[in-house]
Amino acid sequence: MQREKLNQASKILDEIYVDMWLTLVRETVMNNDPILPFISTIDFTALSGIIVMRGNKNLVIAGHNDAEGVRQTKLYDEVISYSGDFKDALREFLDNNNIHILAVNFSIEDTASDGLSHGLFLLLQEIVNSSSNKPQIVSSATIISKLRGNKSIVEKQLIIGAINTTEQIFDEARAFIKEGTTERQIHQFFTDRIKHYGVQPSWQAAQCPGVMLGPKSVPGHNAPTEITACKGDVMDIDFGVQQNGYCSDLQRTYYILQDSESCACEEVQRAFDTLKEAIKRTAEYMKPGVTGEEADAVARNYVVSQGYDSWNYALGHQVGRMAHDGGMILAPKKGRYNSKQVELPMEAGMVFTLEPGIATSRGYVGIEEMVYITETGAEFLSKPQQQIFLL
């Protein structure tokens, strides 16, 4: 996988006229760069540079204590080992290779492309200023966004694997949750199933799954409480697993039937149907070239047209090695969503969540599905929830 990504990166450099892409790291167990797992299988201790060049060449400049470990990976065309000052080793490389445009990992908008620490940026500036060519430093956000966004066939299959396990656990929970079950007990049930399947939670364990049970529960990213399931409550469970390094992120709606009921109350059912339709319409609209803002508007306008408030967060985000995988997002151009991230066009190979929500008097109703962008449209990777899970 890493070799595939390194080759892909070289091709992107050719396209965007960047001479060299440098991932500058040190003590990566402590201070990571989120792109590192895509281009390396090991960690680094001393200052190191993972370098991709135009013309399908890559190499690493590593401290002598790390160099043999880098060679063992057999991922790179060359390993340059230094035992003196890293600054000299990198400066020499920049000068010898006539580098004019140098991309490094920083971005105001995109966390996934913002792995370079500010201290290392200052160090790089020193090196560049004392080099002969004084290359221009540019952001690698385009490179990283394409590398992370464009899932290979293998990556897509791994994501589907994580989704399948997630859907299995959602299904198993239907027999567990009943009147009197607390948010904390539901969280524990999912946690036990995560262990059973030998996978990891997609985000911090204490908040995965997020359980929003009935009208008193606070929507968002928080830990379960002692709130208890009552008849007539609706419940939104936000859950995903990381399996073989790739994540899922889904939401399912459950409802505790009242004695007299054989289906959910009308208020909840109408909200659910509205969300389901909003997701369907959006997926039908999505294809390469559509912007995040445009996709968000399809779902949001539909939900608002049905008389509901607009939900106060993005319609969707990318998924990959992380549940929130950075780069382009599906959101309105306002508030905390940076305009650049929502103005980007979709590309084939991207994976997005679609997760609108509606607050009702019985609790929060949410559905979250995952879709994959093909050359001509979008396909669901999850099996869209068609009916409320009645308990």
Added chain:
Amino acid sequence: MQREKLNQASKILDEIYVDMWLTLVRETVMNNDPILPFISTIDFTALSGIIVMRGNKNLVIAGHNDAEGVRQTKLYDEVISYSGDFKDALREFLDNNNIHILAVNFSIEDTASDGLSHGLFLLLQEIVNSSSNKPQIVSSATIISKLRGNKSIVEKQLIIGAINTTEQIFDEARAFIKEGTTERQIHQFFTDRIKHYGVQPSWQAAQCPGVMLGPKSVPGHNAPTEITACKGDVMDIDFGVQQNGYCSDLQRTYYILQDSESCACEEVQRAFDTLKEAIKRTAEYMKPGVTGEEADAVARNYVVSQGYDSWNYALGHQVGRMAHDGGMILAPKKGRYNSKQVELPMEAGMVFTLEPGIATSRGYVGIEEMVYITETGAEFLSKPQQQIFLL
């Protein structure tokens, strides 16, 4: 622990005349700041600021989706929830609180204090430039170095716990390793014991332990090979575990006796005794106020005085939540060791490794111990290896 560190941080701000310390983060599951586990028990998705003020006050500015999770931790005096633009929320806070000196997490020298990404630094600059006071941005390296370096009683006990488990596994390995055992088998034995004790490797699993077996093995951070233990080989195993969030990092020397031998050959024994003495002399010299350069010189000069080459790395580093815990290190002022990091004075509560090494014709000989700086000197946390482990 986090509350203790937050209070300690406020006191440090008072001492160094900094008005506010800001840890600026987003999507921390993906892009971490190494100080976060010291001042938070949860992860953040939207842009957030963990803020410590002079006068023992702390707070968090968090996105509305994260805010309830932050409140649940009960760690902070205040949680400010925003749903619009983070920039406005932070600017308002800076203006209302009359901030003049603002410390943030960047450092050219110290990875542990360099958690702020360059993109977020640029964002912060925008915010500061549009604020009324335009506070001066300074590095928080002094704050973080003290917070991480100065271990509380609880932290010291957790480190001792990790050391005890490590020493137990080193001891168990004596019955396992024999003529014909490969580096890879030794690595697997340690890996199995890590699982048995329910702990984690202190650094990346593939290189923990590092096994340097006989003269053909390459010293440094790399994965085990098919090199096989032969009679007369010396072996250096570099190993540590993370237990309850805290790490150990130790090296032990093993020797495969030849048929005629009842102790190690003279060349290996002399190297071992030299290292042992170098560590002893250094520990006796260490106390608050001694610089990293001075401590390194004690061991290095002694080893060189015995006719050996100086080893090509630092004498020691700090240990804590990480095996390489950043801040001050014990090393000569040259090459890849930044002078600021070796010129710092030791303070009570710091934990260091001491790990000189000597290459012999039979393989690499290394000992690594861990010491704790007291008010008046240094005490060993590990039980120093007195004899080569003969196999």
